[in-house]
Amino acid sequence: MAEKLRYVRGSGNIFADLGFDKAEAENLKLRSDLMIRIVEFYQKRGMTQAAAAKALGITQPRLNALLKGKIALFSLDALVNIASRAGLNVRLVVKKAA
Numbered sequence: 001m002a003e004k005l006r007y008v009r010g011s012g013n014i015f016a017d018l019g020f021d022k023a024e025a026e027n028l029k030l031r032s033d034l035m036i037r038i039v040e041f042y043q044k045r046g047m048t049q050a051a052a053a054k055a056l057g058i059t060q061p062r063l064n065a066l067l068k069g070k071i072a073l074f075s076l077d078a079l080v081n082i083a084s085r086a087g088l089n090v091r092l093v094v095k096k097a098a
Contacts, residue, residue, distance in 0.1 A: 031071055034079040034090070039067055041086040056085045 015025035042052045053063040065073050080090050
């Protein structure tokens with residue numbers, strides 16, 4: 001007999017849904033959002049990895065790690081700096097948790 005499927009609506013933060021504690025989940029979400037924007041910058045420019053790395057002020061192997069989504073290798077601070085070099089305006093909004 002087929003089992004009835006049940007779904008649970010996500011919280012909007014996949015890392016929280018995967019069980020990371022609240023602080024780590026928020027940090028991972030911010031880092032992943034920045035990584036996505038930096039990857040989009042790279043893809044839209046059509047540059048080689050070497051040229052993009054130079055423009056972003058990082059090495060080509062470091063850019064390659066970013067493009068492969070190796071989030072553990074990048075701090076939030078490092079990603080903000082890279083995004084700024086890409087011409088992206090990064091803002092942080094702090095508000096009381098609901």
